Amino acid sequence: MYLIESGNVAAANGVKLARAQVIAAYPITPQTPLTEKLSEFVDAGEMDAQYIPVESEHSAMSVCIAASSTGARAFTATSANGLLYMNEQLHWAAGARLPIVMCVVNRGLGAPWTVWNDHQDAIAQRDTGWIQMYACDHQQIIDSVVKAFRLAETVNVPVMVCYDGYILSHTYMPFEIPATETVDAFLPPYSPVYALDPAEPANLNTVTLPNTRPNVRGEMAPGYMEIRHDLHTGIRRAIDVLQDIDRDFYTAFGRNGHSHIEPYRCEDAAFVAICMGSLSYQLRDVIDLLREDGLSVGVAGLRLYRPFPDQSVVDILAGRDVVMVFEKGLSYGNEGALYADIKSALYNCTDRPRLHNYILGLGGREIRTRDLIDAVRTSCTRPETVGGVPHWIGLSPELA
Amino acid sequence: MNMENHGLRDDIVAIRWHGRGGQGAITAARLVAEAAFASGYGGAVMTPTFGTERRGAPVMTSLKIARQKIYDLSPISRPDMVVVLDHLLIEEADVTAGLKEGGLIVINSPRLPDAYHFDGMTVATADVTAIAAEAGLPMGIVNTGIIGAFAKASGLISLDTVMTPIQREFHGKRPTENAESARIAYERTQINMTA
Amino acid sequence: MNSAHHKCRISHSEPGPGDGGRTGSWRVVRPVIDLEKCIPSKKNKLACFTCWLYCPDGVISRTVPPAIDYEYCKGCEICAEECPAGAITMVSEAEFLADESQPDESQKEK
Numbered sequence: 001m002y003l004i005e006s007g008n009v010a011a012a013n014g015v016k017l018a019r020a021q022v023i024a025a026y027p028i029t030p031q032t033p034l035t036e037k038l039s040e041f042v043d044a045g046e047m048d049a050q051y052i053p054v055e056s057e058h059s060a061m062s063v064c065i066a067a068s069s070t071g072a073r074a075f076t077a078t079s080a081n082g083l084l085y086m087n088e089q090l091h092w093a094a095g096a097r098l099p100i101v102m103c104v105v106n107r108g109l110g111a112p113w114t115v116w117n118d119h120q121d122a123i124a125q126r127d128t129g130w131i132q133m134y135a136c137d138h139q140q141i142i143d144s145v146v147k148a149f150r151l152a153e154t155v156n157v158p159v160m161v162c163y164d165g166y167i168l169s170h171t172y173m174p175f176e177i178p179a180t181e182t183v184d185a186f187l188p189p190y191s192p193v194y195a196l197d198p199a200e201p202a203n204l205n206t207v208t209l210p211n212t213r214p215n216v217r218g219e220m221a222p223g224y225m226e227i228r229h230d231l232h233t234g235i236r237r238a239i240d241v242l243q244d245i246d247r248d249f250y251t252a253f254g255r256n257g258h259s260h261i262e263p264y265r266c267e268d269a270a271f272v273a274i275c276m277g278s279l280s281y282q283l284r285d286v287i288d289l290l291r292e293d294g295l296s297v298g299v300a301g302l303r304l305y306r307p308f309p310d311q312s313v314v315d316i317l318a319g320r321d322v323v324m325v326f327e328k329g330l331s332y333g334n335e336g337a338l339y340a341d342i343k344s345a346l347y348n349c350t351d352r353p354r355l356h357n358y359i360l361g362l363g364g365r366e367i368r369t370r371d372l373i374d375a376v377r378t379s380c381t382r383p384e385t386v387g388g389v390p391h392w393i394g395l396s397p398e399l400a
Numbered sequence: 401m402n403m404e405n406h407g408l409r410d411d412i413v414a415i416r417w418h419g420r421g422g423q424g425a426i427t428a429a430r431l432v433a434e435a436a437f438a439s440g441y442g443g444a445v446m447t448p449t450f451g452t453e454r455r456g457a458p459v460m461t462s463l464k465i466a467r468q469k470i471y472d473l474s475p476i477s478r479p480d481m482v483v484v485l486d487h488l489l490i491e492e493a494d495v496t497a498g499l500k501e502g503g504l505i506v507i508n509s510p511r512l513p514d515a516y517h518f519d520g521m522t523v524a525t526a527d528v529t530a531i532a533a534e535a536g537l538p539m540g541i542v543n544t545g546i547i548g549a550f551a552k553a554s555g556l557i558s559l560d561t562v563m564t565p566i567q568r569e570f571h572g573k574r575p576t577e578n579a580e581s582a583r584i585a586y587e588r589t590q591i592n593m594t595a
Numbered sequence: 596m597n598s599a600h601h602k603c604r605i606s607h608s609e610p611g612p613g614d615g616g617r618t619g620s621w622r623v624v625r626p627v628i629d630l631e632k633c634i635p636s637k638k639n640k641l642a643c644f645t646c647w648l649y650c651p652d653g654v655i656s657r658t659v660p661p662a663i664d665y666e667y668c669k670g671c672e673i674c675a676e677e678c679p680a681g682a683i684t685m686v687s688e689a690e691f692l693a694d695e696s697q698p699d700e701s702q703k704e705k
Contacts, residue, residue, distance in 0.1 A: 004434045004444060112606030167473050172430050172446040174437050281471035285409055293401050369407030369474060420621070456621030456669065492620055540623075 001177050007168035010138040010175050011077070011103050011161070012037035014145025016047050017183045020075040020101075021190075024052040024063035028082040029115045030165040031105040035077055057082040061089035061100075068098040069204060071195030073149065075100070079165055080107035080114075080121045087125065090158075094129025094231060096205050099152030099159075099190070101145065102130075106277065106328075107165040108363040116364020117165040119276065120329035122305075123337045129231050131159040131238050132305040134276040136262065138175040140303075141168065143256055146178070147245050150187050154245070155237050162305075164278045166364065178253055186252050235307045242304060258303055260312040265291065266298035271380040272317060272353075274300045275326035276338065279367065283326070286372045295380055302338070310345035317346060320353040324379045328361040335390050356386045360393040367394065406478045406498075408464075412443070413556065414476040415463040418495045419485035422455035424543030427569065428485070429463045431547055434565040435557040436465045443470035458493045465556065479503065481554055485528075485546050487511070496521070506553045506589075508542050513592030524553035524591040528581070531588065535581035537574060544570070548582035552589040559586045610653075612667060618652070622670035624685040626663060632682035636660040646674035646683065 003009070011034050015023070023042070025035040041047040050067075054060045057078050064074040078086065083104055093100050108118040122132055133148060135141040141163050148159040163169065196204070208224045215221040222230070239260070246259035264284050266272055273283050280301030290297050300316055302309075317323050325339040334340065339357040346352040356379045361367045371393050379386050392400070408414060415432075419425030426448050433444040443466035449459065462476040478498045487509035489495060496505060496518055506524045507516070513523035528545035535545070544566055551557050563579055570578045608614070626646075630636040634643035639659060647655045654664040655674060663674075675683040 002437070004430060004437055004446075167447075170448060171473055172433060173470075174442075174444060278473060282474060284471045285407060288409070289401055289407060367474065368477075369472065370403065373401070373403075373407060456623065457618075458616075488620070492617070 002174050003177055004172050004174050005138075006033065006170055006172055007138050007141050007163055008034040008105070008170070009037055010142040011145055011163070012041065013177050014142040015075050015101075015103075016041050017142075017178065017180060018075075018101075018146050018149045018187055019073065019184075019189070020047070020049055020149075021072040022050050022052065022064065022067035022074045023076065024054050024060045024067070024074070025076050026054055026057045026060050026078070026082060028057070028079050030107060030117075030169045031077045031079045031082070031103065034103060034105065034169070038075075057085040058089060061086040061093060061102075064100045064102075065089060065093050065096060065098060068093075068100050069096070069196045071190065071192040073153075073190040074098075075102065077103040077105065079105045080109050083121045083125060084109065087128070090125055090128040090130060092205070093158045095227065097156040097231065097234065099149070099156055099192075101148045101152055102158070102160045103141075103145065104160045104162045105165045105169045106162055112363075114363040115165075117167050118328040118362045118364070119162070120362070122160060122162045123327075123329040123331075125160075126306055126337060129157070129235065130306065131155075131157055131235060133159065133161050134301075134303055134305060135161060135163040135168070136278055136281050136301055136303075138168065138173050140256070142175060142177065143249065143253070146183055146187055147242070147249055149190075150245055151238060151242055153190055154241050155234050156193070157231070157234050157238060162277070167278050182252055186248065239304070239307050239309050239311075258301075260302070260304045260309040261316055262301040262303055263316060264299050264301075266300055266316060268296060269298035270296040270321040271324070271376070272298050272300055272320050272322075273324045273326060273376060274302060274313075274317070274338075274342065276302045276305060277328070279326060279328070279361070282367065282369070283372060283376075286369060286376055289373060290376060290380075295377070297376060297380060305338070308341050308345065310341075313342055313345045314349060317342065317353060318349045319351045322356065322379050322383050323353040324356045324358060324376060326358045326360060328359075330359055330390060339390070354383050356383070357390045358393050359390045365394045404478070408472060408476075408478065409466065409470075411468065412464045412466045412470060412472075413481070414479045415465070415481040415483065415550075415554075416476045416479040416495075417461045417463060417483045417485070418489050418493060419459055419461075419543075420455070420489070421457045421459050423459075423485050423540070425459055425483075425485050426461050428483075428543040428547050428550075429461045431544075431562065431565040431569055432550060432557065433463060433465070435551075435562040438564070439557055439561050441465045441467060443468050445470045445473060447473050447475060449475055458489055460493075481506070481550075483546060483550055484508065485542055487525075504553060506546070506550050508546055508549070513590055522553075522591060524549060524589050526585045526589040528585050531584045532581045535584055536577040537581055541578075541581075544578040545581040545585040548585035548587075549589045551582075552586045553591055559583065612664075615667075617666060618669050619664075619666045622665075622668065622688045624670045624672065625665060625668060625688055625691065626670070626672070626674050626683045627686050628661060628663070629682045629684070630660050632680045633660060633678075634680050634682075643679065645677050645679055649673050649677045 042051040060076045067074040108114040144161045152159045212223040242259045283299040327336040327338045330336045336357045417425045437444045448461040481504040484507045504522045508528040509525045510527045526549040528542045567575045647657045654668045656662045
């Protein structure tokens with residue numbers, strides 16, 4: 001069944017199909033319509049779930065942590081400063097190995113205050129231990145939400161599904177709502193390895209000493225560092241697990257075989273642009289125009305950011321002449337976060353490309369196709385003029 | 401490289417809608433998108449322009465239609481068509497900014513097309529405000545009537561195709577009157593092709 | 596040690612008319628003050644000014660009589676609601692529009 005609706009409604013339908021059992025959320029632009037839609041579903045009896053309105057995003061994640069700890073499939077959504085507000089609980093949920101799924105509708109951070117799109121919110125949380133997936137259109141939003149629950153519950157790591165605020169959340173395009181039976185077969189009910197149970201009292205995630213020590217049964221219990229090491233290996237497992245899940249998804253639903261990177265016209269390209277989110281789709285028109293002019297160029301949309309699929313990144317970027325990394329955020333005081341990750345992944349390659357870093361679209365600054373064409377053309381035809389420092393696209397010439 | 405289209409694919413029909421917050425311009429554009437999709441246009445994306453909004457403030461939305469999937473979600477700067485839900489907006493916003501030579505402008509206006517001077521453009525008008533009242537709608541509900549005017553003037557979608565989304569959208573909210581407003585506006589739209 | 600005073604830009608905004616555009620065009624109804632009922636006008640002194648106090652956009656002046664800046668008044672109706680003397684009525688904006696409000700008769704013939 002096809003719907004022409006907003007990205008937020010696509011996400012809400014994904015959560016509904018995934019049969020989330022506890023939804024705890026606090027409103028924030030531009031996520032609000034997503035959780036409002038979920039509350040409508042619950043109120044209408046279309047979802048068998050508890051909708052818990054909370055007074056802050058910190059509490060939203062706390063409630064999800066509690067619910068997930070009892071074995072319930074938990075969901076929340078937020079953006080920007082809301083994501084920041086729950087920051088300590090993000091680290092908590094990951095360290096507690098809880099398969100919570102959250103939609104992050106990407107928005108810039110204050111100060112100065114903004115409600116418009118960029119990726120700084122999720123990028124700034126890349127070290128929390130959450131898996132990060134990026135969707136490029138509404139179909140990917142609804143599909144990624146369903147996949148996210150299965151991924152989270154397989155590797156026991158929480159997952160954030162990111163999509164661009166306004167550009168995807170509030171725009172309308174056709175997407176298919178997959179059949180409920182097919183989703184149920186693809187995503188069985190949550191069956192936790194361990195769930196809080198009053199019949200067997202225990203204290204979860206209490207003070208854990210630096211060194212290992214025996215528990216009350218005499219078994220050696222892991223120390224803090226083992227738990228954290230497990231989290232890292234758990235996240236890294238997601239690189240392969242997501243590929244398996246994607247293969248199953250393709251079998252069941254007939255689409256979307258790109259778990260790590262979605263390439264466009266990259267096969268023979270000497271020059272490749274890489275970025276995350278809807279921008280990778282906007283760049284396709286740029287690629288087509290430049291190809292008409294004889295430029296050998298392609299674009300790769302990175303779908304999985306954490307864990308960083310370094311081998312897939314190397315496979316697609318090694319051997320190119322120039323790689324242009326476009327991002328809507330950066331690690332202030334240094335360079336783009338994605339750029340740094342890519343540079344690091346390519347460090348050991350003998351045939352590494354020239355790497356350029358472009359910062360654009362911050363706080364919703366319009367990304368004009370003309371400007372993208374100019375940037376890509378310059379990078380490809382006069383790469384020596386670009387260099388390695390972040391270049392900013394779209395700053396006002398009078399005021400910058 | 402031909403940048404006449406500001407980088408937008410040539411097969412895309414770019415329709416920019418100008419209205420006031422609360423008038424339902426976004427709903428109107430979305431219903432047209434649904435009708436287009438049902439007519440076989442595989443690509444239909446609608447991008448409202450966002451910002452602080454309230455009832456009465458000028459708002460704009462970009463609707464792009466094509467046979468193939470559309471990837472560009474940026475606001476329309478070179479429209480093929482412009483739809484204006486309130487003729488008074490013409491004084492407030494540059495509604496024809498970037499409108500291509502030979503483009504179409506559809507206006508909810510009590511005036512006939514030749515009262516307007518948009519050189520080189522096709523102008524279509526219908527007094528949707530009056531028509532809506534005639535169809536039995538409350539004062540100011542113009543977003544369904546304007547769809548009828550747009551369908552007639554553009555020829556992009558048939559009136560029949562657009563009735564289904566209208567009936568579905570306004571189920572329980574005067575669907576008959578809304579459909580009637582679209583139908584009357586369709587019939588009464590006056591179009592002036594300039595030389 | 597002499598440290599130079601580093602100036603930097605932040606996002607800084609000050610109140611002033613017109614920052615939101617000509618918001619008066621958003622109106623569908625406008626407030627009209629009946630000076631015979633308006634307390635400061637009747638008493639010819641600085642009194643009441645509830646309308647000035649409550650106006651969220653600051654378009655009513657604290658003068659005798661109070662004056663409404665219709666360039667920016669959005670027609671929110673709060674002044675009419677709050678006036679203790681009932682001196683403010685909301686009037687349809689259509690009554691104040693110029694010749695454009697005349698519909699074309701040929702459109703209605705069918």
